[in-house]
Amino acid sequence: MALAGAARAARLPGMNPDCRITVRNTSDLIAVTPYLLGFHPSDSIVVIGTIGPTVSFAARHDLLAPGADGTEAIAPLVAAQEPESVSVLGFGPPGQVDHNVRALVQDLQTHGVRVLQRVRITGGRWWSYDCANSGCCPPEGNPVPSPHTEIAAAAVLQGQVALPNRQALVAQIAAIDGPQRDEMRQLTAQVCARARVSSDARRRAGRRLVRVAEERYASGRTLTLRETAELGVLLADPWVFNHAVERTRDEDWRIGLWTEVTRRVEPAWTAPAAALLSYSAWRAGLGSLARVAVDRALLHDPGHRFSGALDRLLAAGISHEFVDGLYETVDALSGRPM
Secondary structure, eight states, X not given: OBSTTOOEEEOOTTOXXXXXXXXXXXXXHHHHHHHHHTBOOOSEEEEEEEETTEEEEEEEXXXXXXXXXXXXXXXXXXHHTOOSEEEEEEESOHHHHHHHHHHHHHHHHHXXXXXXXXXXXXXXXXXXXXXXXXXXXXXXXXXXXXXXXXHHHHHHHTTOOOBSSHHHHHHHTSOOOTHHHHHXXXXXXXXXHTOOSXXXXXXXXXXXXXXXXXXXXXXXXXXXXXXXXXXXXXTTSHHHHHHHHHHOOSOTHXXXXXXXXXXXXXXXXXXXXXXXXXXXXXXXXXXXXHHHHHHHHHXXXXXXXXXXXXXXXXXXXXXHHHHHHHHHHHHHHHTOOO
């Protein structure tokens, strides 16, 4: 079943803005979905929004248990993105997907969102809820596109990766173990033992080390384990943490920087680094990575205020462009230089 007779141009996170991947039909949409999310979804409901011929966003939520309510919370978040239309894809067991898709579509329509198509993907095959033509939509379903389609090849050519599942994404930012973990534990204890300096001195050292870390990773190098231990401890100071936040832009290397720091630091010092990883991923359009990173931050420090705010922004589907624009408007109205 074609996408309303018109191809869609998907621009994936991290792609050159001039590059597009053309999505012509439902099979293409299913093939590109893992690259929009960063992983192959399972037991999920995915909403893909479009504006004109362009895919504007993709959002994934866990499937709700049979009979459970909860899709009504998703619909207003989708509506807030102001798409011209959306496609709803359910991945998982037939009964559970049917319930989720039916409930979500009803909620979306209540919020004035046009639903272009509804699809179920189960056991390597897909079914359209909107096509009764047995010629193109047989009762046994259509095979899910292989990982070697033109769509997948185009995504890989653009440097995109689709991990096997969400757990693989979580594993990418998991704490290191083995000898490096033992060394980090010792180094962190040493840093804490000699950290009795004035607040001003600590903050100067922290700001300097943030800039050192940026220079290293921007040039393809890394921090030593000792430097990482020092940075992890110093980021607990709000002045140092805010300095790192204020310097964050949309450079790809920041993902590598804060991923490595998040993985290396001791659990007690994880929240600030994971929050910076989430913030960097959010700015880069990597919503799935931003979500698992902020979850990690809040796991280690449920009271981390920046992580809590970012958690709410992600839950509401608010982009960093909107927030940046809001700050620019406030600055302009207040007469402050931007």
